[in-house]
Amino acid sequence: xxxxxxxxxxxxxxxxxxxxxxxxxxxxxxxxxxxxxxxxxxxxxxxxxxxxxxxxxxxxxxxxxxxxxxxxxxxxxxxxxxxxxxxxxxxxxxxxxxxxxxxxxxxxxxxxxxxxxxxxxxxxxxxxxxxxxxxxxxxxxxxxxxxxxxxxxxxxxxxxxxxxxxxxxxxxxxxxxxxxxxxxxxxxxxxxxxxxxxxxxxxxxxxxxxxxxxxxxxxxxxxxxxxxxxxxxxxxxxxxxxxxxxxxxxxxxxxxxxxxxxxxxxxxxxxxxxxxxxxxxxxxxxxxxxxxxxxxxxxxxxxxxxxxxxxxxxxxxxxxxxxxxxxxxxxxxxxxxxxxxxxxxxxxxxxxxxxxxxxxxxxxxxxxxxxxxxxxxxxxxxxxxxxxxxxxxxxxxxxxxxxxxxxxxxxxxxxxxxxxxxxxxx
Numbered sequence: 001x002x003x004x005x006x007x008x009x010x011x012x013x014x015x016x017x018x019x020x021x022x023x024x025x026x027x028x029x030x031x032x033x034x035x036x037x038x039x040x041x042x043x044x045x046x047x048x049x050x051x052x053x054x055x056x057x058x059x060x061x062x063x064x065x066x067x068x069x070x071x072x073x074x075x076x077x078x079x080x081x082x083x084x085x086x087x088x089x090x091x092x093x094x095x096x097x098x099x100x101x102x103x104x105x106x107x108x109x110x111x112x113x114x115x116x117x118x119x120x121x122x123x124x125x126x127x128x129x130x131x132x133x134x135x136x137x138x139x140x141x142x143x144x145x146x147x148x149x150x151x152x153x154x155x156x157x158x159x160x161x162x163x164x165x166x167x168x169x170x171x172x173x174x175x176x177x178x179x180x181x182x183x184x185x186x187x188x189x190x191x192x193x194x195x196x197x198x199x200x201x202x203x204x205x206x207x208x209x210x211x212x213x214x215x216x217x218x219x220x221x222x223x224x225x226x227x228x229x230x231x232x233x234x235x236x237x238x239x240x241x242x243x244x245x246x247x248x249x250x251x252x253x254x255x256x257x258x259x260x261x262x263x264x265x266x267x268x269x270x271x272x273x274x275x276x277x278x279x280x281x282x283x284x285x286x287x288x289x290x291x292x293x294x295x296x297x298x299x300x301x302x303x304x305x306x307x308x309x310x311x312x313x314x315x316x317x318x319x320x321x322x323x324x325x326x327x328x329x330x331x332x333x334x335x336x337x338x339x340x341x342x343x344x345x346x347x348x349x350x351x352x353x354x355x356x357x358x359x360x361x362x363x364x365x366x367x368x369x370x371x372x373x374x375x376x377x378x379x380x381x382x383x384x385x386x387x388x389x390x391x392x393x394x395x396x397x398x399x400x401x402x403x404x405x406x407x408x409x410x411x412x413x414x415x416x417x418x419x420x421x422x423x424x425x426x
Contacts, residue, residue, distance in 0.1 A: 014211070014212035014213045015212045016151055016152045016212075017155070018151070019151055019155035019156075019158035020162070021150070022207045023146070023150045023207060023208060024146075024147050024151065024159045024162060024163075025207055026203070026204050026206070026207025026208030026209070027142075027143040027144075027146040027147045027159075027163055027166075027208050028162050028163050028165070028166035029166065029197075029204050029207070030102055030166075030204050030208060031139070031140055031164070031166035031167040031170070032166040032167065032169055032170040033110060033136075033139065033170060033197035033200060033204070034106065034109070034137075034140040034170065035140075035168060035169065035171035035174075036170035036171070036193075036196075036197050037109055037110050037113040037136045037170075037194050038133065038136045038137070038140075038171070039170065039171035039172075039174050039175070040113065040187070040190050040191055041076070041079060041258075042171075042175075042257055042258050042260070043171075043175040043178045043179075044174075044178050044182075044187035044190050044191075045072065045258070045259075047182055047187040047190075048122065049072060051186065051187065052121055052122035071122075072259075074379065074382070075122065075123070075125075075126045076254075076258050076378050076382075077374075077378045077379050077382075079126060079130045079133050080133070080254060080371055080374040080375045080378060081130075081371060082134055083133050083134050083137040083367065083368075083371040084134065084368050084371050085133075085134030085135075085137075086133075086135075086137035086141065086364060086367045086368070086371070087364040087367060087368040089101065089134060089135065089138035089364070090138045090141045090142060090145075090360050090363055090364035090367060091360055091361040092360075093145065094359070094360045094361050097214060098142055098208075098211060098360065099146075099208060099209060101142055101360075102139060102142045102143070102204070102208055103201065103204065103205050105135040105136070105138040105142065106135070106136070106201065108135050109132045109134075109135030109136035109138075110132070110195075110198040110201075111198065112128065112129070112131045112132025112135065113129070113132050113136070113191055113194040114191060114192060114194045114195055115128055115131075115132075116128040116129040116132070116191050117189070117190075117192045118188070137367055137371070138367070141360070141363045141366075141367050142360065142363075143166075143167075143208075144160055144163055144347050144363065145351060145363055146208055146211060147159040147160055147162070147163045148347070148348065148351035148352070148359075148420070149211035149214060149351075149359070149420070150211050150212075150213075153417055153418060153419050156348055156351075157293075157298050157344045157345070157347075158294050158344075160343070160347035160348055161290040161291070161293060161340075161343065161344035162290075163347070164290060164343035164344060164347065165286075165287065168283070168286050168336075168340065169283070170197070172282065172286075174190060174193075175275070175276075175279040176276050176279050176280065177190060178190050179272045179273070179275040179276035180272055180273070182272060213356050214356055217355075217356040217357055235354055235358065238354070238412065238413075239354075239362055239365055239366075241411050242353070242365075242369075242412070243365055243366060243368075243369035244369070244405060244408055245306075245310075245346075245405060245406075245408055246367075246369040246370040247369045247370065247373035247405075248310075248373060248402040248403075248405035248406075249310055249313070249342075249370065249373065249402075250370035250371070250372075250373030250374040250377065251373040251374070251376055251398065251402040252310075252313055252314050252377065252398070252399045252402050252403070253317075253377075254373065254374025254375070254378050255374075255378050255380075255382070255394070256317035256320065256335065256395075256399065259321075259381065259382075259385070260320060260328075260332060263320075263321065263328070264278070264332075270328070274325075274329075278328075278329050278333065281329075281333045282333045282337075283336075285333050285334060285336055285337035286336045286337060286339070286340040288337060289336065289337035289338060289339065289343075290340045290341075290343065290344060292337075292340075292341050293305055293309065293342065293344045293345055294344045296308070296345070297345035297416065301345075301414045302345045302346070302348055302349040302352075302414060302415055303345075303412060303414055305342070305344075306342055306345040306349065306409055307407075307409045307410075308338070308341060308342075309339065309340075309341040309342025309345065309346075310338075310403065310406045311338075311406055312335070312338025312339075312341065313335055313338050313342065314399040314400060315399075315403070316331045316332075316334045316335035317335050317395060318331070318392075318395045318396055318399050318400065319331030319334075319335075320332050320335060320395070321392050321395040322392050322395075348415065349412065349415055350362065350366050351363065352415040352418070352420060353415060356420070377398055377402070380397070380398055381394045381395070381398045382394075384397055
């Protein structure tokens with residue numbers, strides 16, 4: 001279905017913004033809300049297991065945590081798998097607009113998070129939280145699309161680093177609150193706090209406006225109303241390669257992030273204060289990682305920066321589960337830093353390799369591939385960890401093979417220093 005050609009006088013160049021302008025900050029706040037809503041299930045996993053399980057003195061994960069590693073892994077995998085719904089939700093932004101879909105997803109996603117606080121049992125909790133997960137996953141993807149489309153090549157990596165920082169602050173805040181007040185709040189109180197970012201919805205709506213690039217594409221003479229999630233033949237090779245990378249990355253980060261607080265609190269028995277200090281330390285290294293990653297992405301390129309971040313994530317993920325508390329703390333803190341190095345480079349790469357008409361759809365497919373990778377990683381990691389409580393072996397057999405996929409970065413074109421419009425026909 002073709003739109004009418006615009007009059008020559010209506011053709012205009014997009015108005016672009018700096019990385020710290022209000023339109024980008026609106027996307028950052030939305031990403032913060034997404035991080036706060038999504039990461040609660042990770043930080044409160046130990047509380048969820050204790051609430052719905054049965055603690056006894058024993059050597060197995062079920063004895064020490066309340067629920068078995070397999071049961072926890074399957075529950076987390078279901079929640080992650082629900083994020084596949086983020087693909088059509090994100091892709092709908094190519095048809096209905098970025099702003100409209102962003103406000104819809106963040107509002108409904110946080111509402112589902114609040115509702116999960118009333119869960120009467122473990123599987124009820126999994127189902128209710130899973131309902132909000134695709135909405136919040138789409139929120140994060142759309143925040144990156146908006147930040148990328150509102151900025152030029154000089155500001156894009158900075159803007160995407162800021163969006164990643166917003167997500168990290170939201171996620172880290174849930175970890176700190178739960179670590180310091182888990183006995184008072186429990187997982188129910190933590191999820192009820194999602195009301196606070198939900199109250200920021202009017203501010204997000206005012207600030208995160210529709211990008212000019214999308215509005216111009218809508219009235220272009222060759223504009224075609226996109227089929228849901230469809231990406232043109234010319235861009236499918238790029239999309240397949242990026243999807244494989246996303247699968248491998250999430251095969252690492254899914255279990256590395258999802259089990260870390262359960263391991264720290266229920267297996268390694270870190271105190272709440274120590275866990276909070278670890279999270280604060282990770283916040284500092286995460287900020288440093290974002291600054292390094294943004295600088296490297298603009299100076300040395302998106303590919304080498306992304307590859308460095310992915311390798312570091314895998315190696316320090318292995319260290320986190322090696323056993324001693326010192327390894328856990330060092331591995332987690334430095335793993336967060338390398339994840340932050342990765343974020344602005346790959347966020348830029350995903351958005352720069354596709355035209356405006358299908359950019360949100362491509363981000364949705366990247367999200368979906370990551371979901372499948374996380375689900376596979378969680379199931380594999382949980383099953384191996386259940387065999388004699390071997391978290392270290394699970395990390396070795398899950399993270400290190402996936403790290404080898406990093407080589408695929410060099411099969412993609414480098415996008416450093418080029419505007420979005422210049423890359424569409426490569």
